[in-house]
Amino acid sequence: MGHNSAKRGFFRNALDAMVAAREKQAQRYVANALLALDDETLKASGFSRAELKRTGGIPHLF
Template sequence: MANSFFRNAFDRVVAARERQATRYVNGALMYLDDEHLTALGTSREELRRKGATRYVF
């Protein structure tokens, strides 16, 4: 019981951090121009649909 509780909590934390990292990367990719995004095989609309958070650093 204890192992499954901690494993479940850990898995949820990891999943949340993965979603946060994806939003961060998508936000960074939004700064690229359309030519570079096309070369990477994505578009602005696709990044918006996936979720993008722009961080100012």
């Protein structure tokens, strides 16, 4: 058949966009919270400071 996103409708697409934006916001929040930990704790948890900074540990307006 046709393209699914065309059949889903405006409100469903808007909801999907809003959910994606909130997921990114949550990822940034968690990355920033983890950056407050020391390097030993991050390493023990399987994270690196450089990785967290890359994945969104930077300040944003919202």
